[in-house]
Amino acid sequence: MNYFTNGFLTAADLLLNMDKATFSAVEATLSSTTIALICAMILGLPLGFLIGYTNFPGKRLARLISDTLLAFPTVLIGLLVYIFITHRGPLGHMGLLFTIPGMAIGQTILALPIIVSWTAQAIENLDPRCRQTLLTLGASPMQTALHTIREVRYDLGMVCVTAFGRVVTEVGVAMMLGGNIRYHTRTMTTAISLETSKGEFAQGIALGLVLLGIAFIVNAALTWLRHKGRV
Amino acid sequence: MSQIFEIRELRKEYGGLLALDLPELDVASGDLVSLVGRNGSGKSTLLRMLAFLEKPSSGLLNYLGGPEPRREVTLLLQNPYLLKCSVFDNVTLGLCLRGDRENLPARYAEAMRAAGFADPQAMASRYSSQLSGGERQRISLASRIILKPRVLLLDEPTAHVDAASERMILDTVRACLGQGTTVICATHDRQLFSDFPTVREVELRRV
Numbered sequence: 001m002n003y004f005t006n007g008f009l010t011a012a013d014l015l016l017n018m019d020k021a022t023f024s025a026v027e028a029t030l031s032s033t034t035i036a037l038i039c040a041m042i043l044g045l046p047l048g049f050l051i052g053y054t055n056f057p058g059k060r061l062a063r064l065i066s067d068t069l070l071a072f073p074t075v076l077i078g079l080l081v082y083i084f085i086t087h088r089g090p091l092g093h094m095g096l097l098f099t100i101p102g103m104a105i106g107q108t109i110l111a112l113p114i115i116v117s118w119t120a121q122a123i124e125n126l127d128p129r130c131r132q133t134l135l136t137l138g139a140s141p142m143q144t145a146l147h148t149i150r151e152v153r154y155d156l157g158m159v160c161v162t163a164f165g166r167v168v169t170e171v172g173v174a175m176m177l178g179g180n181i182r183y184h185t186r187t188m189t190t191a192i193s194l195e196t197s198k199g200e201f202a203q204g205i206a207l208g209l210v211l212l213g214i215a216f217i218v219n220a221a222l223t224w225l226r227h228k229g230r231v
Numbered sequence: 232m233s234q235i236f237e238i239r240e241l242r243k244e245y246g247g248l249l250a251l252d253l254p255e256l257d258v259a260s261g262d263l264v265s266l267v268g269r270n271g272s273g274k275s276t277l278l279r280m281l282a283f284l285e286k287p288s289s290g291l292l293n294y295l296g297g298p299e300p301r302r303e304v305t306l307l308l309q310n311p312y313l314l315k316c317s318v319f320d321n322v323t324l325g326l327c328l329r330g331d332r333e334n335l336p337a338r339y340a341e342a343m344r345a346a347g348f349a350d351p352q353a354m355a356s357r358y359s360s361q362l363s364g365g366e367r368q369r370i371s372l373a374s375r376i377i378l379k380p381r382v383l384l385l386d387e388p389t390a391h392v393d394a395a396s397e398r399m400i401l402d403t404v405r406a407c408l409g410q411g412t413t414v415i416c417a418t419h420d421r422q423l424f425s426d427f428p429t430v431r432e433v434e435l436r437r438v
Binding site: 135 | 279283314315324328329374375378
């Protein structure tokens with residue numbers, strides 16, 4: 001039990017003294033996660049809106065594919081992207097392997113189905129009277145679409161926060177595509193995994209506390225958005 | 232008075248089931264038309280077609296008003312929907328959609344008073360979740376009359392409100408008719424407009 005207490009005390013020391021390795025992992029995590037989330041939002045929000053709002057042949061199939069990809073194992077994503085960006089792969093010349101952008105590619109693929117499926121779900125769950133009301137107030141098709149998005153804005157915020165929570169806590173993609181290189185691509189989760197395997201709990205606990213802090217902020221944001229969404 | 236709607240042999244089917252069969256109906260500008268009939272007789276279906284939310288399966292439905300039918304005809308749904316924004320934003324939404332943002336506070340206040348709210352400012356920043364059923368109905372009505380529509384379509388506007396709200400809604404309808412608005416109202420209550428000087432009752436038969 002002593003090493004457990006010592007782990008917490010050393011973790012507090014690392015955090016208070018702004019330990020370089022600890023904060024480098026935090027920085028790498030936030031960098032890759034932010035890039036991934038922005039890319040996933042740019043691609044996923046319009047795609048999810050199209051699936052939820054419009055009717056087109058193959059809509060059900062698109063939804064089924066997106067829903068299935070929600071269960072995409074992170075190590076499989078890592079493997080597939082690895083094949084593409086490894087030095088012998090089709091995108092090998094871009095030098096993305098073991099870099100933050102390389103990790104962000106995998107994490108984008110991880111976040112994309114969450115954003116697509118849940119955006120479509122939010123739009124489909126919207127009361128059909130909303131669209132009818134907008135049309136009877138004289139809205140054009142474009143205005144109707146824009147106000148529909150506005151109506152589900154808090155749900156879309158929740159979708160993005162949830163995707164962020166999923167990406168920031170994953171290990172598989174970051175490990176395979178980042179390579180867990182110290183001061184470069186070592187993220188909080190890969191660092192925790194490594195330090196634990198070495199029996200060094202202090203940095204793992206410190207990073208775990210930071211992750212918990214982030215999880216708290218994410219959940220506080222979710223609670224706030226849920227409350228606002230009930231307006 | 233000029234004619235505003237011309238209907239001939241109007242039929243609406245949903246998946247092969249006939250929901251409405253209306254041989255003929257002419258509506259003149261400034262008319263008050265009361266659509267009566269049992270459940271399933273097609274009153275709401277007819278209103279949705281008159282509001283251009285749905286197309287007829289067959290027959291003729293001509294709007295003979297101005298050049299922008301969608302902006303001249305408005306429908307108050309039976310169970311109105313308020314957007315997730317303040318009462319002020321809900322009431323003025325139609326004007327904003329038209330790009331008409333001139334003097335919104337004064338027009339908001341006028342529409343809210345016409346819908347029976349003595350203190351429109353007190354309501355302005357409230358949200359739909361903070362409103363009673365009667366208030367929601369009258370706020371939705373205010374969001375329609377602020378547009379000064381040529382045709383106001385009402386689907387059972389007094390079905391879920393108390394006597395006081397019903398009286399206010401009827402006063403609003405009376406004021407709209409006074410301004411030359413055509414009002415077409417679906418209702419189960421044949422006595423709803425008994426105090427009105429002229430009302431045309433159209434009975435829809437269950438198909």
